[in-house]
Amino acid sequence: GHTTKQSSWASSLEGMNLQFLTHTLRPLLVNIEQEIGRCLLDSDDEVFAEFSVEGLLRADSAGRAAYYTSALQNGWMSRNDVHRLENMPPIEGGDIYTVQLNLTQLKNLESSNPAVQALALRELHNHIFPDISFEQSPLKQAA
Numbered sequence: 001g002h003t004t005k006q007s008s009w010a011s012s013l014e015g016m017n018l019q020f021l022t023h024t025l026r027p028l029l030v031n032i033e034q035e036i037g038r039c040l041l042d043s044d045d046e047v048f049a050e051f052s053v054e055g056l057l058r059a060d061s062a063g064r065a066a067y068y069t070s071a072l073q074n075g076w077m078s079r080n081d082v083h084r085l086e087n088m089p090p091i092e093g094g095d096i097y098t099v100q101l102n103l104t105q106l107k108n109l110e111s112s113n114p115a116v117q118a119l120a121l122r123e124l125h126n127h128i129f130p131d132i133s134f135e136q137s138p139l140k141q142a143a
Helices: 013-039 061-073 079-085 114-128 138-142
Strands: none
Touching: 013 061, 061 079, 114 138
């Protein structure tokens, strides 16, 4: 019997949707993709059929947030890339790829040039607080 009262079933609607997508819908989509490739596409072509299921994953808000956070912090997506995936309008300056400050190259951290430090502070402000002027920035006030 189940003495620990654990279950493989999801305890939330988001979890159930994710299980449906993973265990029911995705295998069917893979079969359809394979049949399209086998019956309709020439094997010499460099094209393939693939369903995009990102829209279906929108139900998993925590997973989506973690995915986007990782993408933004590691520089493989821009803020406008995320906006496009979320059907949001692009923002000014949103096509700049950034990384976490603690992943900055050491040679950039060693700079004692005040102008370089001021520029880095302004760039950090623009990344974290795009809607606040630099004069009102908490970063400027703390510096």
